[in-house]
Structures are given as C-alpha cells and as structure tokens.
Amino acid sequence: MAESQHSRIAEALKARFAAIVGDNGTTYWYTPARVARVQAYDRLIADPSVGAVYAIRAGEERHTEEGTGGLVGAEAEFWTLLLRPTLSSDDNPFGTDESTKAIEQDRMVRDFLRALFLDVTLGGLASNVVDGSLVIDRDVDVEGWACAEARYTVRYSYQALAP
Numbered sequence: 547m548a549e550s551q552h553s554r555i556a557e558a559l560k561a562r563f564a565a566i567v568g569d570n571g572t573t574y575w576y577t578p579a580r581v582a583r584v585q586a587y588d589r590l591i592a593d594p595s596v597g598a599v600y601a602i603r604a605g606e607e608r609h610t611e612e613g614t615g616g617l618v619g620a621e622a623e624f625w626t627l628l629l630r631p632t633l634s635s636d637d638n639p640f641g642t643d644e645s646t647k648a649i650e651q652d653r654m655v656r657d658f659l660r661a662l663f664l665d666v667t668l669g670g671l672a673s674n675v676v677d678g679s680l681v682i683d684r685d686v687d688v689e690g691w692a693c694a695e696a697r698y699t700v701r702y703s704y705q706a707l708a709p
Contacts, residue, residue: 551671551704552607552622556583558668559624563600566661574660575653576630587627594631594690600658601627605697609709616706621677621699628654632692650692651684658696668700677701 549557560581568577579597587601605623612619632650659680666675677699686693 548708550709551620551702552604552709555622555668555671555700555702556602556604556624558671559602559626559662562661562664562668563602563626563658566657568657571653574657576657597631598654599627599629601629603627611706612703617703618706618709619701619703621701623697623699626658626696626698627686628658628694628696629688630654630692631690647692648684651694654692655682655684655694655696658694662696662698672700672702674701 548554560583563578564581566574566576566578568574576598578600581600582602584601584603587603603625605625607620607622609618609620611617628651630650632647662675662680667673668675675698680696680698683695683697684693686695
C-alpha cells in the first residue's frame with residue numbers, strides 16, 4: 547500500500563528544501579547540510595557542526611468529506627525550523643556584528659520562501675502549499691544559531707479509500 551498523502555507531501559517538502567543550492571544569493575544564499583522530518587527540535591540544536599538545517603515538523607491535520615463522490619478535502623499544518631550556525635551574537639546590539647544574525651535569518655527565510663513557492667502544488671500533491679497565511683517567526687533565539695520558524699498549512703484532497 548502506498549504512503550499516505552500527508553506523508554508524500556512531507557517528503558515532497560523535504561526534497562524541495564534539500565534541492566536548495568546556495569550561490570551567494572543569485573538564486574539562494576545557503577545550501578542546507580541536512581533536511582529532516584522531526585518530531586521535536588531539541589536534538590538538532592545540540593550540534594552546530596552539522597551546518598545549516600531545515601527541520602520539518604508536522605502539526606494538526608483536518609479532513610472533511612466533500613459531497614458524496616468519495617473525495618476528502620484535507621489541510622495539514624507544517625512547521626519548518628531554519629537553522630544556520632553563526633558566530634554572531636546579539637548580546638550587544640551595538641557591537642561589531644550588529645545585525646549579522648538578523649541578515650542570516652532574512653537570507654534563510656528568502657531561500658525557504660523561494661523554494662516553497664517554486665511549485666505551489668508540490669508536483670500535483672497539493673491544491674495549495676500555503677492555505678491561508680504563512681507565518682515567519684524570527685523570535686527563536688538559540689546561542690550559536692541563526693534561527694527562524696515558518697508555520698503554514700498545506701491544502702490537499704484524496705479519494706476516501708486512499709488517504
């Protein structure tokens with residue numbers, strides 16, 4: 547039996563982000579060293595020697611019958627934590643590395659958005675890769691890392707007998 551539509555969407559997101567190749571900002575800034583599906587973020591943050599990481603975590607799913615034709619509409623929440631080791635510190639906002647961490651966050655977010663919106667159907671798996679709004683949270687502060695978290699909902703549908 548095939549994997550669920552939800553699982554195939556998560557794998558498509560993983561493949562999409564793993565295909566990012568940094569070229570100093572012409573297309574992308576940073577090449578992720580690892581893209582992973584995770585249940586929690588805590589283990590990732592332990593080792594900055596890994597390099598840039600995209601950690602995809604699934605949230606709630608909602609499924610709704612659409613009429614009597616056996617079609618089910620669904621939406622799935624995903625969080626993607628963008629991590630990049632950094633030497634900059636935000637302890638002193640007037641120090642020599644002023645805004646470096648923020649610039650690194652902005653570049654990661656730009657890379658993430660560009661890759662995510664490359665094909666909003668994820669190759670036909672989804673109706674829309676962002677149903678509603680996508681929220682970027684830059685208020686994730688971990689010493690030694692530039693971090694940002696994206697929260698978004700993917701809308702898709704499937705036949706009732708093949709979730």
